[in-house]
Amino acid sequence: MTDRDDIRQKVSRYIESKRDEIVRTLSELVQIPSVTGGEAEAQKYMHRLYSALGLKVTSLEADYDKIRHHKAFVSSGFAYQGRPNIIGVMEGEPSARSLLLNGHIDVVSPEPVAQWEFSP
Numbered sequence: 001m002t003d004r005d006d007i008r009q010k011v012s013r014y015i016e017s018k019r020d021e022i023v024r025t026l027s028e029l030v031q032i033p034s035v036t037g038g039e040a041e042a043q044k045y046m047h048r049l050y051s052a053l054g055l056k057v058t059s060l061e062a063d064y065d066k067i068r069h070h071k072a073f074v075s076s077g078f079a080y081q082g083r084p085n086i087i088g089v090m091e092g093e094p095s096a097r098s099l100l101l102n103g104h105i106d107v108v109s110p111e112p113v114a115q116w117e118f119s120p
Contacts, residue, residue, distance in 0.1 A: 037078040050088030
């Protein structure tokens with residue numbers, strides 16, 4: 001078995017040991033409406049979660065005037081005020097390699113809700 005295989009097995013065992021907690025956390029999160037433009041409550045949840053995990057948490061709202069000229073900028077049609085990005089950092093050894101996990105919290109509208117068999 002290689003060191004890489006050993007690490008994979010350790011990570012897999014750890015994730016499996018936290019399965020119930022992971023499922024519970026994700027279940028709570030997806031119950032919070034987070035349609036694009038209305039992500040504030042879901043972002044507050046993430047802020048509380050990151051804080052509870054002991055991460056250094058930063059809340060950052062995008063500045064339209066600073067980002068609109070970037071070559072990758074695409075307008076969503078929604079203002080950025082009240083729509084913070086929540087950043088959680090777990091500091092480690094300065095000489096160690098870093099791992100960055102990135103996601104987004106907004107979802108598309110579930111309309112027409114009346115056609116859902118169960119609430120989205």
